[in-house]
Amino acid sequence: MQRQRPRDTRAELVVRSLLHRLGRRFRVVNRDLPGSPDAANRRHRWAVFVHGCYWHQHPGCPRATVPRRNRDFWEAKFRANRERDERVEAQLTETGYAVVTVWECEVADEEALAERLRHEIPRRL
Numbered sequence: 001m002q003r004q005r006p007r008d009t010r011a012e013l014v015v016r017s018l019l020h021r022l023g024r025r026f027r028v029v030n031r032d033l034p035g036s037p038d039a040a041n042r043r044h045r046w047a048v049f050v051h052g053c054y055w056h057q058h059p060g061c062p063r064a065t066v067p068r069r070n071r072d073f074w075e076a077k078f079r080a081n082r083e084r085d086e087r088v089e090a091q092l093t094e095t096g097y098a099v100v101t102v103w104e105c106e107v108a109d110e111e112a113l114a115e116r117l118r119h120e121i122p123r124r125l
């Protein structure tokens with residue numbers, strides 16, 4: 001599956017640094033897992049996706065615009081992206097993974113995001 005955005009976006013880098021700060025260990029290359037999560041820990045079974053608000057159409061987000069030209073094409077494309085996201089999340093959840101989706105716009109408030117990650121990512125020592 002081809003990625004639709006460049007690797008190592010600013011949002012991904014922020015999420016990684018927060019995960020480090022929270023003491024969560026992870027890998028960034030996860031091609032063997034459904035959807036190739038942006039960070040994952042197999043032993044503790046959690047996966048994080050960092051989603052661009054535009055490509056993944058963050059509900060209610062001002063960045064989730066649809067181009068006016070070729071609107072049908074884009075709507076179909078975005079719908080396919082969302083459906084794939086849901087499928088991937090279901091596949092991971094079924095195998096016992098905690099799945100956390102971080103939206104690109106969320107990194108604007110790093111403290112709030114750190115708090116969410118701390119709660120949603122299980123920590124087993």
Ligand SMILES: [Zn+2]
Nearest residue numbers: 053058061105
């Ligand atoms: Zn957003």
